[in-house]
Amino acid sequence: xxxxxxxxxxxxxxxxxxxxxxxxxxxxxxxxxxxxxxxxxxxxxxxxxxxxxxxxxxxxxxxxxxxxxxxxxxxxxxxxxxxxxxxxxxxxxxxxxxxxxxxxxxxxxxxxxxxxxxxxxxxxxxxxxxxxxxxxxxxxxxxxxxxxxxxxxxxxxxxxxxxxxxxxxxxxxxxxxxxxxxxxxxxxxxxxxxxxxxxxxxxxxxxxxxxxxxxxxxxxxxxxxxxxxxxxxxxxxxxxxxxxxxxxxxxxxxxxxxxxxxxxxxxxxxxxxxxxxxxxxxxxxxxxxxxxxxxxxxxxxxxxxxxxxxxxxxxxxxxxxxxxxxxxxxxxxxxxxxxxxxxxxxxxxxxxxxxxxx
Numbered sequence: 001x002x003x004x005x006x007x008x009x010x011x012x013x014x015x016x017x018x019x020x021x022x023x024x025x026x027x028x029x030x031x032x033x034x035x036x037x038x039x040x041x042x043x044x045x046x047x048x049x050x051x052x053x054x055x056x057x058x059x060x061x062x063x064x065x066x067x068x069x070x071x072x073x074x075x076x077x078x079x080x081x082x083x084x085x086x087x088x089x090x091x092x093x094x095x096x097x098x099x100x101x102x103x104x105x106x107x108x109x110x111x112x113x114x115x116x117x118x119x120x121x122x123x124x125x126x127x128x129x130x131x132x133x134x135x136x137x138x139x140x141x142x143x144x145x146x147x148x149x150x151x152x153x154x155x156x157x158x159x160x161x162x163x164x165x166x167x168x169x170x171x172x173x174x175x176x177x178x179x180x181x182x183x184x185x186x187x188x189x190x191x192x193x194x195x196x197x198x199x200x201x202x203x204x205x206x207x208x209x210x211x212x213x214x215x216x217x218x219x220x221x222x223x224x225x226x227x228x229x230x231x232x233x234x235x236x237x238x239x240x241x242x243x244x245x246x247x248x249x250x251x252x253x254x255x256x257x258x259x260x261x262x263x264x265x266x267x268x269x270x271x272x273x274x275x276x277x278x279x280x281x282x283x284x285x286x287x288x289x290x291x292x293x294x295x296x297x298x299x300x301x302x303x304x305x306x307x308x309x310x311x312x313x314x315x316x317x318x319x320x321x322x323x324x325x326x327x328x329x330x331x332x333x334x335x336x337x338x339x340x341x342x343x344x345x346x347x348x349x350x351x352x353x354x355x356x357x358x
Contacts, residue, residue: 005170007123008238009111010145010153011130013090014162016107017047020086021076023139032057033074039063041254042335046078050162086138093133097126102238108157110150112238124167131165148173151186151234173232180204185226186234192219204230244283248291249273250338256295257334264321270339271320275313278341284309285341288316290323293336302326309345316341 013019017035022028032052037043043063055070067073087106094101100112113126120126127144134142145156147168156166156176168176183193184204195218201210207230216223228234249270257263267290278285287305294300302323310316320339 005148006112007114007126008147008150008153009113009123009127009130010147010150010157011094011109011111011127012143012145012157012161013107013134014141014143015047015049015053016086016140017078017083018049018052018076019140020083021079022049024082025076028074028076031074032070032072033076034063034066035076035078036063037077037252038254039067039075042252042256043075043254044252086140089138090134090140090142093130093137096133097130100238100240102240110153110238124165127165127167131163149232149234150236150238151229152176152232154186155180155184177205177230177232178203182206185229187222188226195219206230244281244344246340246342246344247274247277247281247283247285248289248338248340249277250291250336250340252293252336253334257337260330263324263329263334263337266337267320267324267339268317270337271316272313274339274341275311275316278311278344283344283346284311286310286343286345287341288319288323289340289342290320290327291336291338291340292324292327292329292334294328295333295335297335299336300327305343309343 018033021033021035030051031049032055033049034045034052034057035048036046045057045059045061045063045066047059048057048066052066052070052073057066057069057073063075083106091101091103091109094109094111097118098111098113098116102110104110113123116126118126118129120129123146127146131142131144134140141163143157143161143164145153145159145166145168147153147156148170152168152173156168157164159166180203182188182196182201182204185207188196199210199214199218201207207215207226212223215226219226251266251270257266271288286309287303289301289303291299291301304319304323306319316339
């Protein structure tokens with residue numbers, strides 16, 4: 001890449017949960033696999049193998065529908081402890097190449113390898129070495145995108161999955177952008193894409209010359225950002241220590257919960273789990289939020305903000321249960337429960353008297 005241009009890699013593990021399962025159980029290799037809940041209940045697909053994707057199976061699909069699409073589908077219950085262990089190995093490999101690693105989830109991350117610990121001049125060579133090391137040390141494959149910024153690197157990593165490597169050199173950026181549909185723009189989901197297509201914006205580059213007033217009317221404050229991305233301009237840096245904005249835990253139940261005491265026990269369990277995560281990350285939170293999905297898939301949230309930050313598990317549990325009382329849980333079956341926190345602060349950002357736990 002040219003002098004002065006950043007060298008960014010977006011690395012994305014291939015069908016991560018399903019790949020870990022296939023790695024650890026040879027009988028699953030080469031076969032359609034879905035990780036998730038039971039099709040007899042209301043289980044959903046958390047992840048699926050590439051063999052399963054050929055049948056049209058996708059993440060978040062009801063498992064019952066996935067089985068109808070592929071009667072031979074092999075269903076595996078998720079084992080997040082194993083996925084986290086595999087993720088930790090992958091992230092350690094990435095940090096062996098550069099300290100500028102920004103994890104996005106268990107299975108993907110950005111890296112700035114403009115200056116890297118391996119002293120390699122080409123980001124492509126760094127990406128190749130990372131993919132090789134990951135395969136050798138974890139038995140898993142990853143796809144990588146190499147580009148001058150995060151936006152382009154993210155698109156590139158999904159270009160040739162699985163086990164792909166796509167490089168967008170600075171001189172090829174415009175050529176690459178010309179190929180992309182409007183959905184490739186960061187933050188443009190199916191609903192927004194439908195609105196833009198209705199206006200005649202079919203390709204990413206169509207945004208450039210579109211009437212600014214009408215674009216702003218359609219997408220609001222996002223308009224300036226989309227215009228910038230349409231030129232391939234993304235100034236965001238890779239931030240190795242991404243600030244936590246929220247922490248949450250939730251569970252979808254195979255069978256709807258119908259008894260209030262059972263719901264309260266689950267809410268308390270989730271609240272204590274969130275408090276433990278806060279303690280592990282040395283954070284405190286002012287707000288506690290309850291997420292609840294009824295049996296008919298209606299979802300509601302309730303929130304309470306305290307006057308001081310805390311991470312006391314008993315306090316969190318009590319506040320979350322109180323929020324449960326502000327729902328129809330006593331009268332309606334519940335399919336999902338979640339507890340979250342926001343308004344997070346680090347210990348050194350709070351006054352000592354605020355941090356004393358009751």
